[in-house]
């Protein structure tokens with residue numbers, strides 16, 4: 001996909017004036033329509049959202065409502081048709097690993113590279129010298145729980161390990177923002193729960209800003225500081241739920257059980273709408 005050119009607020013002063021000091025990310029009335037030979041798809045419409053530095057913001061919504069499209073806009077891979085995307089007050093004008101790293105649902109590891117070499121890949125394309133990128137990747141092996149697997153190839157790793165390598169590759173880049181598109185979607189429930197706990201630990205220790213897409217309400221409630229529910233396509237923001245509770249969360253607490261019921265009712269309605277012909 002070609003990087004796009006910013007649409008408005010080309011002057012940094014003007015863009016910065018749109019942001020509160022604490023906002024790292026601002027989506028301002030963004031919309032996206034895909035034009036294809038078989039017709040146009042209105043994917044996202046008029047989405048405005050601000051995310052403060054250090055938040056763990058989760059986006060949930062029915063399949064096809066534009067979640068990956070929104071992440072693509074934040075990562076500079078998808079150009080919005082309307083509105084603008086600002087990071088630290090500047091319009092996003094294409095992918096920039098110094099700003100945001102993406103973890104895609106499919107880990108997309110290189111089969112001919114070891115776990116360590118895969119983790120170091122992002123640094124390699126940034127031109128970091130071999131010894132330095134090896135050292136940086138090595139440092140991540142411990143927190144990733146992969147110390148004994150540094151020299152293994154993807155085929156020798158479990159699904160959860162491969163996912164951790166993919167997350168390690170994003171963390172190695174050291175971008176302040178991590179965009180995660182259903183990163184645990186392909187994992188079994190137990191591994192998923194453990195990976196969630198692990199991610200929470202990494203997030204709290206590194207102070208990154210996480211934008212996380214999931215279909216799991218449990219995951220959303222266990223991990224996020226805020227959950228954004230999207231409507232059926234064209235995706236708009238239906239509601240935003242703040243989750244100020246401390247971690248680890250008591251998932252059976254009346255507060256979370258009530259929130260879960262509220263979120264489920266909203267998502268159920270939108271998913272039914274999304275399935276209508």
Ligand SMILES: Nc1ncnc2c1ncn2[C@@H]1O[C@H](COP(=O)(O)OP(=O)(O)OP(=O)(O)O)[C@@H](O)[C@H]1O
Nearest residue numbers: 034035036041043062063064065066067068069070
């Ligand atoms: N590159 C593209 N070209 C044409 N249409 C696209 C493209 N990418 C996405 N779409 C369409 O835009 C809509 C939103 O897609 P998107 O992948 O953002 O949804 P999503 O919320 O991530 O869905 P899921 O939960 O299934 O991953 C869908 O109807 C999809 O078919």
Ligand SMILES: [Mg+2]
Nearest residue numbers: 067068069181
């Ligand atoms: Mg998606």
